[in-house]
């Protein structure tokens with residue numbers, strides 16, 4: 001289906017990601033249905049959508065009129081047939097478990113037309129594997145949003161081995177219609193681009209922590225105010241040209257052999273998980289949090305991400 005024919009979108013799964021994704025489609029004019037197997041998730045999603053729209057209004061990305069449009073366009077349903085029947089584009093964002101995602105695709109496919117794009121928000125399961133249970137794997141594609149989905153501009157568009165060009169083109173155009181930036185992932189590798197790079201950074205950060213090279217606070221300060229700040233303007237490959245490939249060669253020759261290449265999980269993380277310290281959701285992980293701090297962090301991070309997005313989009 002051509003992107004400009006798309007009017008109705010179904011978002012399947014209303015957990016951490018689904019509500020922000022559905023809110024984004026709805027505010028850009030798509031009749032959007034949000035589905036979940038759990039009624040309480042749909043109830044919770046209504047509050048999340050309010051939070052999302054409030055954040056975007058406060059950040060100057062939406063007017064009150066846009067909020068009214070978004071809310072009018074968004075419906076919540078616990079009936080899969082009602083959600084995907086007649087939909088022109090479907091995004092699944094159910095848990096990151098192969099068998100659940102494949103079951104969802106099996107259930108959806110007979111309920112939609114043959115040319116309806118079935119997009120997966122998987123963080124890294126190969127699209128070819130997901131699509132292997134489908135009758136029309138040519139219309140299955142990766143559409144990987146970043147968390148928080150209503151804020152982070154990039155969406156990876158991942159081509160499975162059988163995904164056809166029309167599906168890639170339609171998904172690219174849809175991403176642009178919702179004001180996001182599409183990035184093509186041409187080969188279906190686990191983790192795609194974003195998570196491969198992010199996990200390389202996190203592996204080295206944890207290695208430095210495990211080795212006592214610097215505190216957790218110091219490591220995050222260097223990454224946020226040195227690397228992260230710069231990378232939002234100059235990508236790593238552009239940075240190589242800026243630094244000089246000769247300089248990179250000299251440094252990489254002695255540094256690469258010293259970098260972490262461990263295949264298992266860092267001992268610090270393993271012991272925290274064993275203690276039940278999982279991060280914000282348990283009020284403690286690599287850092288400690290009070291309930292008030294957790295509330296403030298979510299608001300502060302949303303505000304700063306939107307302010308920096310505004311600054312970066314001036315270009």
Ligand SMILES: NC(=O)c1ccc[n+]([C@@H]2O[C@H](COP(=O)([O-])OP(=O)(O)OC[C@H]3O[C@@H](n4cnc5c(N)ncnc54)[C@H](O)[C@@H]3O)[C@@H](O)[C@H]2O)c1
Pocket residue numbers: 012013014015016017018035036037038041093094095096097100104121122123124144145146147
């Ligand atoms: N959380 C993140 O930061 C993040 C970022 C990018 C991508 N993702 C990916 O997005 C997907 C969803 O992640 P999440 O964090 O929102 O998960 P989640 O566990 O918070 O939410 C999943 C939702 O799916 C629902 N669900 C379960 N089975 C279902 C079914 N058969 N049909 C419909 N709904 C069903 C659950 O009730 C739940 O509400 C995963 O593939 C994940 O890897 C997550």
